[in-house]
Amino acid sequence: MLHRQSLESRVIEVKGNNYETSRLIYEFKPFIASVAQKKSGRFLEYGVDEELSIGLSAFKEAIDSFKKEKGKFLNFARLVINMRLIDYYRKTSKKRAFILESDNRYSANVKYNEMISMEQYQIDDERERRILEIIEYRVELGKWGISLETLADESPKNESLREQYKGVAKAIVKNSDILKAMISTKKLPLKKLENITGVHRKKLERGRIYIIAMVLAIIGNLSYIEV
Amino acid sequence: MKAIIVEMGKDYCIVITRDGQFLKQRMPAGVFELGDEIVVSKEYSYKPALFNITWIKKMSLAASVAVVVVTVSIFSVLYLGHYASSRDEVFTGNYITVEDTADKEDDLLVGEIEKESYEESGLSEEEVTREVSVSEDAAEKTVVFKKVYSFAEQTEVEDDIEDVINFSYKIINNSNLRIKLRNISASSSFSGSINMIISLSDNSESRVEEISLEEFEPGRIEEYPLFLKAGESKLEVEITGIAR
Numbered sequence: 297m298l299h300r301q302s303l304e305s306r307v308i309e310v311k312g313n314n315y316e317t318s319r320l321i322y323e324f325k326p327f328i329a330s331v332a333q334k335k336s337g338r339f340l341e342y343g344v345d346e347e348l349s350i351g352l353s354a355f356k357e358a359i360d361s362f363k364k365e366k367g368k369f370l371n372f373a374r375l376v377i378n379m380r381l382i383d384y385y386r387k388t389s390k391k392r393a394f395i396l397e398s399d400n401r402y403s404a405n406v407k408y409n410e411m412i413s414m415e416q417y418q419i420d421d422e423r424e425r426r427i428l429e430i431i432e433y434r435v436e437l438g439k440w441g442i443s444l445e446t447l448a449d450e451s452p453k454n455e456s457l458r459e460q461y462k463g464v465a466k467a468i469v470k471n472s473d474i475l476k477a478m479i480s481t482k483k484l485p486l487k488k489l490e491n492i493t494g495v496h497r498k499k500l501e502r503g504r505i506y507i508i509a510m511v512l513a514i515i516g517n518l519s520y521i522e523v
Numbered sequence: 524m525k526a527i528i529v530e531m532g533k534d535y536c537i538v539i540t541r542d543g544q545f546l547k548q549r550m551p552a553g554v555f556e557l558g559d560e561i562v563v564s565k566e567y568s569y570k571p572a573l574f575n576i577t578w579i580k581k582m583s584l585a586a587s588v589a590v591v592v593v594t595v596s597i598f599s600v601l602y603l604g605h606y607a608s609s610r611d612e613v614f615t616g617n618y619i620t621v622e623d624t625a626d627k628e629d630d631l632l633v634g635e636i637e638k639e640s641y642e643e644s645g646l647s648e649e650e651v652t653r654e655v656s657v658s659e660d661a662a663e664k665t666v667v668f669k670k671v672y673s674f675a676e677q678t679e680v681e682d683d684i685e686d687v688i689n690f691s692y693k694i695i696n697n698s699n700l701r702i703k704l705r706n707i708s709a710s711s712s713f714s715g716s717i718n719m720i721i722s723l724s725d726n727s728e729s730r731v732e733e734i735s736l737e738e739f740e741p742g743r744i745e746e747y748p749l750f751l752k753a754g755e756s757k758l759e760v761e762i763t764g765i766a767r
Contacts, residue, residue, distance in 0.1 A: 319761075322763050326530065326531070326665075330531055330555075330556040330557040330558075331556065333531065333553045333556075334555075334556050339531075339551075340552070341663065341765075342765060343765070426558040427558040430529050430557060433529070434667065435667065435669070437667075438667030438669055439669040441682070441683075443664065443667070444537045444545065445530070445664060445665075446685070447537075448537045448546060448547045451545045458542070458544065462543060482670070509545075510543060513543070518539075520527050521542075522541050522542065522543075
């Protein structure tokens with residue numbers, strides 16, 4: 297279900313394939329938004345703010361021009377997004393006095409080394425890994441029709457209940473039959489779980505979304521969580 | 524307690540802690556990014572509606588609108604009732620409007636579609652009005668859904684996606700795939716796209732259909748008829764977009 301191909305390999309594979317490129321861009325929309333928001337210093341909405349359209353096309357540009365020698369893809373994409381936003385802000389700025397009009401567009405290929413030195417910070421390896429895991433996790437949750445918002449609203453506030461549900465998730469992952477059944481039917485086999493864990497069916501039903509989220513966190517290697 | 528940011532909203536973010544809690548924290552946009560680790564505290568927990576003056580105003584307005592609509596409904600039913608030609612005639616003066624979509628084969632009329640939507644919702648007029656009058660929090664919601672269906676095993680399906688979109692299809696005569704999308708939310712419009720990847724029994728891709736929706740309003744229905752080619756046996760549906 298979750299293949300652990302590196303993002304860099306996936307980007308190389310996806311180049312030139314419009315459909316797969318669109319899929320990749322869609323999955324990373326939250327990342328693009330968070331980079332653009334940090335640059336602009338305010339909340340941005342897709343379909344409303346121009347910065348996000350620029351972010352999307354910059355991300356695509358990063359995919360098209362990415363090569364393995366350029367290092368981590370998210371680092372590279374972030375640079376291209378930021379550079380294109382700088383171009384945009386310059387163009388829309390009321391102040392006429394800016395330098396290098398002819399050099400306005402930073403070519404992703406030529407200026408790469410200079411851009412590295414210009415950026416004050418980079419995404420470090422651990423943070424990059426976290427971002428990838430989060431993106432994948434969101435996509436997997438999406439397959440179950442579960443949103444992070446729902447999880448925030450409905451996940452158990454009580455610590456012992458949470459631990460109990462995590463125990464159920466662990467039991468599911470340990471039992472490959474149940475796990476397979478769950479993945480293929482997209483349903484929790486409540487009766488079997490009740491027998492194995494001793495937790496009453498109704499309780500399992502109430503914690504359904506959280507249990508599924510924990511199962512996906514375990515099998516998806518959401519490394520931050522200690523289940 | 525520390526947590527990492529997994530989603531960012533307008534004035535809040537959703538984080539996950541090491542022990543697996545999903546929390547909403549108040550957070551102005553443009554400060555942190557996805558994946559950043561922050562310190563969470565109870566005082567920054569996000570309570571969107573309860574103590575918000577704007578929310579109270581919204582609810583009062585919604586309540587007064589609901590009173591007016593219910594009153595008008597009752598009077599109209601009583602007054603106009605005897606003009607109805609059949610007992611199936613439905614009052615459509617409230618704000619669930621339905622667009623007539625081209626379904627030329629069955630030649631459905633607008634009235635029949637509206638009837639269908641009421642019957643499907645299983646609610647009486649008053650209940651529908653009451654349900655619609657409960658104003659939802661106007662926060663934006665990201666909708667992501669992906670599912671694979673097998674035509675051999677599932678000739679008719681229906682899925683509710685995050686209380687915003689109802690996706691359904693029916694296979695008629697083994698070759699006619701009738702896809703239907705419906706906005707089932709009370710007050711959110713959906714903008715996004717629906718990708719449908721149809722593949723053959725050997726899992727190779729046969730074709731891809733894409734539907735783009737812009738401000739797809741509550742109650743609206745979009746129908747999409749397709750003719751299935753020989754050998755097409757699976758449908759992968761991906762719905763991504765924003766409801767607000």
